């Protein structure tokens with residue numbers, strides 16, 4: 326298998342997946358979930374966020390979650406940080422990687438982080454400097470890359486501008502995000518190719534929500550364009566509190582099933598991952614919403630033995 330045939334999955338379930346749950350999962354529940362995700366082979370897991378607990382109470386206790394994995398220095402365990410206050414708290418909790426998050430849409434920026442796009446970039450600048458000094462890696466998100474819940478269509482030029490700004494500031498990777506899942510494959514590829522004109526393709530990731538059932542198709546289009554890093558959430562959990570009606574990210578197990586079938590390595594054991602999806606769904610009191618975990622649950626943990634294409 327060549328590097329061309331490898332994909333790195335950034336598991337965002339413990340953060341994006343849980344930040345919108347009506348009944349928050351407690352810290353021991355989140356730690357158990359992350360342990361299961363790591364045991365299934367995921368080596369990059371976004372474990373929480375250091376945002377205002379008044380804005381997103383579900384992520385309170387992210388310091389305790391992070392502390393539980395302090396010894397796992399071989400893993401990448403980023404946490405979301407919106408400002409210097411969040412950075413200092415994340416650093417004190419032992420974060421070795423953070424993610425800053427901006428938007429390509431002004432309205433979403435205001436609703437999500439209470440400032441304009443340019444104000445957010447200025448806010449991140451000292452965070453980036455402090456992170457560089459502390460040896461903390463920084464990932465950057467650009468929300469609303471394919472549509473905004475408040476403004477509708479978003480100009481790809483805005484996505485390019487914000488992505489390039491975050492990359493120039495020092496983000497090692499830009500996660501181009503379909504916050505409300507309105508992208509479709511031609512547009513998915515078009516935006517990624519536009520961003521790749523200013524940020525190397527090797528520094529791009531794609532983060533898709535599956536609101537309209539387009540997530541896997543969009544991922545495939547972006548893979549064909551050259552992207553090799555995809556964000557996903559176990560069980561298809563998730564949504565953004567500031568994007569009404571938006572549903573979860575692409576389910577990690579659905580993504581792994583597709584990539585397994587295409588002969589593309591992820592290092593993830595599908596059965597172990599499905600067991601985590603079922604366990605988390607049980608903790609949240611509902612059946613898993615992903616295709617693959619549903620089959621896994623209904624067949625007593627067996628599923629089918631392969632994705633067609635693997636043999």
Ligand code: HMG
Nearest residue numbers: 375376377380381407410411437438439466468502504565
């Ligand atoms: P603000 O009210 O403008 O902040 O919120 P402020 O600086 O005026 O401070 C107000 C209060 O918040 C103060 O407390 C601060 O100390 C406190 P008070 O004096 O009133 O008691 N505060 C904090 N507390 C803890 N941690 C902090 C922090 N900062 C201030 N870091 C702020 C601005 C950014 C804080 C707020 O808007 C916020 O927390 N927003 C978070 C929004 C969020 O987490 N959204 C979901 C994640 S983004 C997402 O899901 C999209 C993504 O998945 C990609 C995609 O799909 O598009 C990444």
Ligand code: MG
Nearest residue numbers: 341504532565
């Ligand atoms: Mg998201």
